[in-house]
Amino acid sequence: MTTQKWRFPDNNYTSENGLDTSDMEMFKKDPVSSLAREICQNSIDAAFGEKPVRVEFSLFQVARGEVPGVDDLAAQIDACYKYKKDSPKEEPTLRELKKSISRDTITCLRVSDFNTSGIFGVKVNKSGVPFYDLTKGSGVSNKGGSSGGSKGIGKFASFVVSTTNTVFYSTKANDGTSGFIGISKLRSAPIPERDENLLTLGVGYYAETEKNLPILRELHLDKGFVRSENQYGTDVYIIGFNNFKGWQYDIIAKVLESFMVAVMCGGLEVIVDGIVVNQNTVSSIIYDEVFQGGRGKIEYREIRAQYELLQNDESVIVKEIPIDENNTVTVYLKQYGQQDESNATKHCVMVRYPYMKITYINPGAFLPFSALCVIHDNELNKKLRAIENPQHTDWEIKRLNDFPDEKRATRKIKKALETAVNDFIKEVLRASSGETTDIEGAGEYLPSQDEVGNVSGSTISTEQVLIKPMKIVKPQTPKTAKAGEAGETYEFGEGELVENGESGKKPRKKPKPKPQPNPNPKSEPKDQTEVGPGKSPVLKKVPLSGMRYRTVVTNKVTGKYDCIFTSQYDENDCEFAIRLCGEAADKYPVDILSASIDGVECTVQDGKIVGMKIEKGKTYKISYSVNSTEMFASEVILSAYR
Numbered sequence: 001m002t003t004q005k006w007r008f009p010d011n012n013y014t015s016e017n018g019l020d021t022s023d024m025e026m027f028k029k030d031p032v033s034s035l036a037r038e039i040c041q042n043s044i045d046a047a048f049g050e051k052p053v054r055v056e057f058s059l060f061q062v063a064r065g066e067v068p069g070v071d072d073l074a075a076q077i078d079a080c081y082k083y084k085k086d087s088p089k090e091e092p093t094l095r096e097l098k099k100s101i102s103r104d105t106i107t108c109l110r111v112s113d114f115n116t117s118g119i120f121g122v123k124v125n126k127s128g129v130p131f132y133d134l135t136k137g138s139g140v141s142n143k144g145g146s147s148g149g150s151k152g153i154g155k156f157a158s159f160v161v162s163t164t165n166t167v168f169y170s171t172k173a174n175d176g177t178s179g180f181i182g183i184s185k186l187r188s189a190p191i192p193e194r195d196e197n198l199l200t201l202g203v204g205y206y207a208e209t210e211k212n213l214p215i216l217r218e219l220h221l222d223k224g225f226v227r228s229e230n231q232y233g234t235d236v237y238i239i240g241f242n243n244f245k246g247w248q249y250d251i252i253a254k255v256l257e258s259f260m261v262a263v264m265c266g267g268l269e270v271i272v273d274g275i276v277v278n279q280n281t282v283s284s285i286i287y288d289e290v291f292q293g294g295r296g297k298i299e300y301r302e303i304r305a306q307y308e309l310l311q312n313d314e315s316v317i318v319k320e321i322p323i324d325e326n327n328t329v330t331v332y333l334k335q336y337g338q339q340d341e342s343n344a345t346k347h348c349v350m351v352r353y354p355y356m357k358i359t360y361i362n363p364g365a366f367l368p369f370s371a372l373c374v375i376h377d378n379e380l381n382k383k384l385r386a387i388e389n390p391q392h393t394d395w396e397i398k399r400l401n402d403f404p405d406e407k408r409a410t411r412k413i414k415k416a417l418e419t420a421v422n423d424f425i426k427e428v429l430r431a432s433s434g435e436t437t438d439i440e441g442a443g444e445y446l447p448s449q450d451e452v453g454n455v456s457g458s459t460i461s462t463e464q465v466l467i468k469p470m471k472i473v474k475p476q477t478p479k480t481a482k483a484g485e486a487g488e489t490y491e492f493g494e495g496e497l498v499e500n501g502e503s504g505k506k507p508r509k510k511p512k513p514k515p516q517p518n519p520n521p522k523s524e525p526k527d528q529t530e531v532g533p534g535k536s537p538v539l540k541k542v543p544l545s546g547m548r549y550r551t552v553v554t555n556k557v558t559g560k561y562d563c564i565f566t567s568q569y570d571e572n573d574c575e576f577a578i579r580l581c582g583e584a585a586d587k588y589p590v591d592i593l594s595a596s597i598d599g600v601e602c603t604v605q606d607g608k609i610v611g612m613k614i615e616k617g618k619t620y621k622i623s624y625s626v627n628s629t630e631m632f633a634s635e636v637i638l639s640a641y642r
Contacts, residue, residue: 018202027391054269062221079189163242182205255270332371353381542639590632
């Protein structure tokens with residue numbers, strides 16, 4: 001009788017475990033992406049030698065009978081199903097597990113790493129040894145401070161993407177040892193042959209003897225794959241994989257979004273179903289239409305921005321910033337103009353050694369930019385790693401609540417990091433916005449160069465106005481220039497109502513009418529277009545001009561403002577937006593976070609107030625908040641849908 005088989009230990013009459021345990025639930029929101037992130041960080045942590053770590057994701061088909069102990073595994077899944085078949089929550093999932101393990105041919109995913117040390121300790125069955133911690137520990141890890149992952153729960157991402165909740169780990173370590181073990185994370189089920197009240201723990205092992213020891217040889221489940229003699233590393237076999245359309249690009253996108261710095265500096269190479277991702281191929285992947293088409297706008301913008309920040313490009317500013325006497329970070333900053341502002345992330349991605357993205361910080365600046373902060377292998381890196389959440393997507397000071405001294409020191413250095421990065425970004429953006437520029441709306445009084453060329457027999461002075469860096473003075477009455485039909489331009493003053501109107505100087509002449517782009521317009525309404533017989537007209541957005549706006553900064557620290565105006569129109573569907581006036585004629589949208597009209601909360605969508613109704617002769621006060629602690633020159637856009 002073989003000693004190698006599936007064993008599902010009993011719970012010794014203690015707690016019953018279901019399928020949706022917390023360690024599994026953590027990765028269900030985005031399972032394939034979580035798999036890519038967790039696998040790659042574990043492989044980077046085990047890097048060995050001078051070559052870049054290589055991680056390979058490969059699909060393969062296996063005959064059902066080739067899966068070790070498949071009949072015993074299927075029987076245990078069936079026992080779970082019979083126990084909970086009347087549960088509306090668990091029955092559908094258990095039914096799918098039964099269906100998947102019963103197929104004659106099972107689609108599996110092999111994830112292998114190379115140029116790594118493999119996992120030590122297959123011959124030692126005790127805590128603190130890497131192979132034991134990986135296969136039998138939960139929340140147990142002995143990784144150092146510079147490791148990518150150190151919470152001991154990332155391994156559960158592999159089970160979440162398995163259609164049988166079953167994974168085999170096989171390793172060939174550079175200490176000369178090899179071994180494998182199988183793990184299935186099911187739910188507790190009765191053991192009637194021993195006691196009708198006794199249940200399993202829910203987790204089972206395909207292993208050696210009652211001690212569930214690793215089997216001391218490599219597992220060759222993928223017949224097309226064999227490691228060479230000195231090709232050390234680890235193979236993760238995921239039994240049952242839902243290879244939905246585009247899964248390859250989901251993994252590639254997560255690798256690039258999380259490990260762009262590691263890839264571009266030559267420390268990581270990934271092969272996904274034959275697609276090679278390394279520092280030489282990233283460009284062709286990012287700008288590939290198929291890859292772009294499968295990404296959301298925000299995700300793609302994030303990936304592209306990181307790539308462009310790491311290019312040797314004169315448009316990117318790179319600076320080493322000291323945080324304290326022992327720690328420095330490298331910050332990359334790229335500014336954008338109006339023509340490519342849609343590529344800007346408007347935040348700074350925070351990456352820590354071994355060059356894995358953790359989170360981002362928002363300096364609250366409106367000018368379009370993207371930034372990247374790289375934290376190197378230093379004491380700052382260790383302190384931040386200690387307060388990361390299990391998913392490695394944020395730094396949480398509260399994790400040190402039981403260690404007040406360490407909490408105080410970590411909060412101080414974290415605050416110093418954020419302040420230094422934010423100050424650098426704001427300094428660069430402030431310097432660029434303070435350069436010579438043309439006042440937005442000056443065309444009302446000073447004709448543009450194009451207009452000069454079209455006017456004959458006139459002498460026109462083309463005066464240039466300089467904008468200096470803004471100074472905050474209390475009280476201050478801002479100067480205002482009418483921006484035309486699209487809105488009004490003004491600078492905010494603090495604690496003072498600001499009237500749109502004259503700037504203290506009257507123009508010498510009335511502004512000349514601008515030439516119409518279409519001198520012979522058709523006599524048809526501009527506010528709507530008929531789409532066909534019996535159908536409703538298509539609404540068009542029409543700017544509402546001729547109104548004066550007053551604004552007051554109610555709280556500069558939290559970015560709260562009031563805008564007051566008297567309507568000259570009766571409209572049932574209006575949109576209120578704010579735009580920042582940058583260099584030259586550049587204007588950038590400012591996202592409104594929340595707003596109210598005369599004290600009544602209103603709808604904010606895509607950074608604008610929408611669905612607003614106004615009546616002629618009535619005065620309105622719009623109170624709104626934005627994500628900025630700095631005052632700025634802006635333009636109010638009030639439009640109606642007709």
